[in-house]
Amino acid sequence: MSFFSINKSFKGGVHPDEHKDLTENSAFEIMPYPTEVILPLSQHIGKPSKVLVKKRDLVKSGQVIAEPDGFISSIIHSPITGKIKDIGKTASVGGRPQEAVTIVAEGEDEIVFMEPLDAESITSEMIIERVKEAGIVGQGGAAFPTYVKLMPPKDKNIECIIINGAECEPYLTRDYRYMVERTKDLIVGIKLIMRALGVKRGIIGIEDNKPEAIRMLKEATIPHPEIKVEVLKTKYPQGAEKMLIKVAVNKEVPPGKLPLDVGVVIQNIRTAISVYDAVVKGEPQFTAALTVSGFGITTPKNLIVRVGTTIQQVLDYCGGTNDDARKVIVGGPMMGVAQYDMSAPVQKATSGLLVLTEPEMKHSQETNCLRCGACVDVCALNLIPKDLAKFSKAGKWDEAEALGVTVCMECGTCSYNCPANIPLVQWIRLGKQRVINIQRSKQNVS
Ligand code: SF4
Ligand code: SF4
Numbered sequence: 001m002s003f004f005s006i007n008k009s010f011k012g013g014v015h016p017d018e019h020k021d022l023t024e025n026s027a028f029e030i031m032p033y034p035t036e037v038i039l040p041l042s043q044h045i046g047k048p049s050k051v052l053v054k055k056r057d058l059v060k061s062g063q064v065i066a067e068p069d070g071f072i073s074s075i076i077h078s079p080i081t082g083k084i085k086d087i088g089k090t091a092s093v094g095g096r097p098q099e100a101v102t103i104v105a106e107g108e109d110e111i112v113f114m115e116p117l118d119a120e121s122i123t124s125e126m127i128i129e130r131v132k133e134a135g136i137v138g139q140g141g142a143a144f145p146t147y148v149k150l151m152p153p154k155d156k157n158i159e160c161i162i163i164n165g166a167e168c169e170p171y172l173t174r175d176y177r178y179m180v181e182r183t184k185d186l187i188v189g190i191k192l193i194m195r196a197l198g199v200k201r202g203i204i205g206i207e208d209n210k211p212e213a214i215r216m217l218k219e220a221t222i223p224h225p226e227i228k229v230e231v232l233k234t235k236y237p238q239g240a241e242k243m244l245i246k247v248a249v250n251k252e253v254p255p256g257k258l259p260l261d262v263g264v265v266i267q268n269i270r271t272a273i274s275v276y277d278a279v280v281k282g283e284p285q286f287t288a289a290l291t292v293s294g295f296g297i298t299t300p301k302n303l304i305v306r307v308g309t310t311i312q313q314v315l316d317y318c319g320g321t322n323d324d325a326r327k328v329i330v331g332g333p334m335m336g337v338a339q340y341d342m343s344a345p346v347q348k349a350t351s352g353l354l355v356l357t358e359p360e361m362k363h364s365q366e367t368n369c370l371r372c373g374a375c376v377d378v379c380a381l382n383l384i385p386k387d388l389a390k391f392s393k394a395g396k397w398d399e400a401e402a403l404g405v406t407v408c409m410e411c412g413t414c415s416y417n418c419p420a421n422i423p424l425v426q427w428i429r430l431g432k433q434r435v436i437n438i439q440r441s442k443q444n445v446s
Contacts, residue, residue: 008247009233012380014413016170016236016334018209019360022293022300024173027181030304031317035105037079037308038090038345039065040098044137045144046072051101057084061306062112062284065101068132074145075135079286079306082106091344093330094337100345103308114282119188122279127196134278135348136285139270140164140239141335143349146271150196152260159263160201162248163190163272165217166232166239168207169332171293172352175269177302178289179206179213182273183220185280189272190227192279197265202227203248209234236334237411241266243380255407270351288350292318296325296355305346312342314353321355329354334412367420375414375424381407385414389424392431397438400431406439408432 041048049066059065059078066076082105092098114133117126132147152158167175178186190202204221206214208231221227230248232238242253244266251262259266270289277283288307293300298319305314311328315321329336331352346353375385383404391400408428415424 008230009235009238010243010246010380012378012382012413013235013237013243014378014416015234016416018234019171019293020173020176020209022171023291023302024176026173026177026300026302028177028289028302028304031306031309031314033080033105033109034306034309034313036085036102037306038100038102038310039076039079039308040090040092040100040345040347041066041076042098043076043143043307043347043349044074045142046070046074048099049073049076051087053084053087053101055084055087058082058106059084059103060110060112062114062286065103068145072145072148074137075133075284076101077135077284077286078103079308080105081109081111091341093339093344093347093350095340114278114284116282117279119192119276119280122192122195124196124198127192127275127279130278131196131275134274134284136271136274136278137348138268139274139349139351140266140268141331141349141351143347146267146275149265149267150193152197152265156260157263158197158199158260158265160199160203160249161190161193161197161265161267162244163202163204163269164239164244164266165204165206165210165213165269166244167210167269168234168236168239169334169336169352170236171354172291172332173293174289174291174302174351176210176213178269178273179210180216183216185276186217186269186272187220187224187227188280189274189276191224192275193267193272194226199265200226204229205232205239205244205248206230207232207234207238236416237380237409237413240380240409240411242409255404285348288346288348290314290346290350291352292355293352294325294354295357295360296322296327298322307348308345310343310345311339311353314346315342315355322357324357325355326358327356327361329356333360334416335410366422369422370420372419374417374419378413378417380411380413381409383408385424385428386422388431389422389427392427392434397431397435401435401439405431405435
């Protein structure tokens with residue numbers, strides 16, 4: 001049977017230039033130890049972590065330097081051996097200064113590992129505790145503390161997990177490299193997540209532009225029939241949670257609901273690898289794995305770097321930027337964030353750094369709406385992006401809410417497809433935030 005006999009998809013979506021070839025054959029390299037790291041206390045969704053160290057304290061790699069502050073928060077470990085230089089505001093991804101701990105390297109690198117645990121006999125509770133101790137946050141973009149996702153409310157009946165191997169953002173090949181370089185570890189990581197959640201069914205969703213990974217995963221899962229490899233059509237945003245659930249298990253997540261409301265938990269490939277590393281090797285999450293790509297970087301690579309390494313250091317390690325480099329993006333080109341301060345650090349969930357040249361930056365001159373409907377055609381959630389953007393821009397929050405602005409997953413597909421180059425998703429994101437704030441304040445009053 002052909003590996004590619006099944007390839008499912010969803011309505012809408014786009015086919016941006018993939019540019020995966022820049023790095024798909026670049027095996028992970030471990031970037032040398034940095035001389036200084038900057039660790040934001042908010043590298044995850046939820047409350048910032050609480051600092052446990054003070055200036056001039058000596059720390060080792062893997063030592064806990066900040067603890068969770070509340071249920072949705074995370075532990076942070078020192079990624080290097082050295083001395084606490086400062087605790088205060090520093091540059092961060094996205095531009096807004098953030099509270100962070102700066103550590104300067106001193107002496108030989110000493111790594112404090114946790115005790116390795118037996119992946120065969122470990123209990124669900126022990127896995128969840130280990131994931132919490134390791135400070136693992138989701139790697140699919142939102143950086144949600146993983147241990148929280150492994151503890152769904154008791155009234156939710158979780159039937160299966162879906163491992164997101166779509167990696168549908170152009171350029172990024174980090175997850176692909178994990179699928180081909182650490183296939184067996186990945187399967188163990190998935191089984192650990194399944195045990196933590198008490199589910200008997202796992203699905204790896206993977207786009208059909210990754211034939212080698214599909215072949216290797218299909219082979220590796222033969223002894224594990226509880227894990228199925230589901231081949232999906234290559235189309236953006238195939239990796240979005242709602243799309244993935246629709247094509248993998250044919251369930252619709254209603255507006256305002258979460259995957260766990262339809263009995264599904266989604267985890268990312270790198271998250272499953274981090275779970276493996278935490279349990280089997282006792283390794284805390286003090287490294288980030290990312291693709292550095294784009295035609296503006298001298299040598300595109302896939303890298304493992306210590307968290308807190310600055311973006312500039314990473315770019316320098318890849319030979320620096322070319323003369324025609326115009327823009328740096330943290331993440332992928334569709335959902336990533338433009339970055340202007342290269343002294344900002346790589347964080348736990350950073351999946352990519354792109355250095356783009358002028359021809360790669362498709363959209364430039366904005367014109368008036370042509371009423372062509374191209375944005376409506378590609379929205380996988382059946383929204384009307386042109387109207388959502390129009391109402392958001394005009395501050396008409398009631399109208400934006402009525403049209404479902406809060407449902408938007410900010411995938412950027414509509415902006416990508418707009419011939420008038422209107423930054424639709426930026427306006428929609430603004431409208432969504434305002435409407436959510438209004439809804440919350442009404443709830444607080446009532
Ligand atoms: S950004 Fe929102 S409105 Fe635009 S295509 Fe994606 S889901 Fe639809
Ligand atoms: S794609 Fe752009 S130009 Fe066409 S209707 Fe939508 S907003 Fe207007």
